[in-house]
Amino acid sequence: MIRFDGAVLRNGGFSLRADLTVLGPGICAIVGPSGAGKSTLLLALAGFASIGAGRLMIGEQDVTALPPAQRPVSVLFQDHNLFAHLDVAANVSLGLRPDLRLNAAQKSRVQQVLQHTGLQGLSARKPAMLSGGQQQRVAIARALLRDRPVLLLDEAFGALGPGLRREMLTLVRTVAVEQNLTVLMVTHEPEDARAIADHVLFVAQGQVHPPLPTAEFFAAPPRAVADYLGLD
Template sequence: MLKLDECSITNGGFTLKANMAIKAGNRVAIIGPSGAGKSTLLEAVAGFRDLVRGDIFWRRTNITTLSPGKRPIAMLFQDGNLFPHLTAEQNVALGLRPSGKLSVDERSQVQAALARVGLTGMGTRRPSELSGGQQSRAALARVLVQKRDLLLLDEPFAALGPALKTEMLDLVSALAVETGTTLLMVSHAPEDARRIADRTVLVADGIAHPPVPTSELFENPPPALRDYLG
């Protein structure tokens, strides 16, 4: 279980409060108005933003003071963060070792991850030789080889067209189910939450509200969500 215990997070002059628990294996969307603090919440869980007060626990272990690299977390950003001078294989390899120097077994893991995201035979291509969807798949493969308990997505597919975005969301959802990974996904799009998230966190008015069933939230939205949805 991921637990945010009476947390306060600041970003400039803005403060976000969060007090919630997310069961291991849940797929959770984080939704709310622009500037409400969705990415701020994700950054705090990942360790990129310190807490003013409170604690974050994963499986009853306090991870509040751990650096991002020491947390059981992988994060996929909006731009994918692929290095343009490296091949897809080399970019994925960084998920295992920053040096990129892999054992035979680790190289096999890289090839298996590329295959799982549909990039068989494309490992020697650089990002400029891949389509936008293929770049997203390579970034996802790099996350996949890390085998972390928690996967955080900060709108990584926002730049893709509707069909490609749907395809990537379905792939992420399938991988999360296969591996038992706990998924937290920031999104502006209600249809994305409905598609892959069994729970949704509403972030509004300085509060990250505890997760509720996605269908229930959208069938009976609170005032802040109604205002956002129009």
């Protein structure tokens, strides 16, 4: 469970109000106009944007003042954040130890997650030798190894074509179920939400609106949401 209690999220000169609960595990899509504050919401969850008022709870833990490294959160951005000089196995291993000094059990975990994400046989390749979808799988594998209950996706699949995008969405849905993750996913594509999200929350005009079940969100949207979706 993720709960914003009367929170004001600040990112530079921009502020966003949030007073809501996201139940987990499951997938919650975040939609809204460009510049509305969707990324600010994720940055605040991860600890990279400040909370000027109120508080943020993840489970039973108040994380409002915790630094990013101490939060039970992993973040996946569109640019993957892979290191060009490291091979696939090393890039993934960073999810366990930044110094890459893995013991036998940790090395075994790396191999397991590579297999789980369809990267077996690619462990010695550098990122430049991978397709866009394979690079995305490396980033997902690293996030899974961090073993955090909350996974944040900030337009993580925006640069992929339709086929790879569907493939990555299916992978996210699979690992979310298997790992009991709570996933918050920023997307500009309503079809992404329809495909894998359990709930959808809408961000607009400085306000984060409480999430609605996906079917309800699209079947009977509030007026502001209908305007955003271009519905009559």
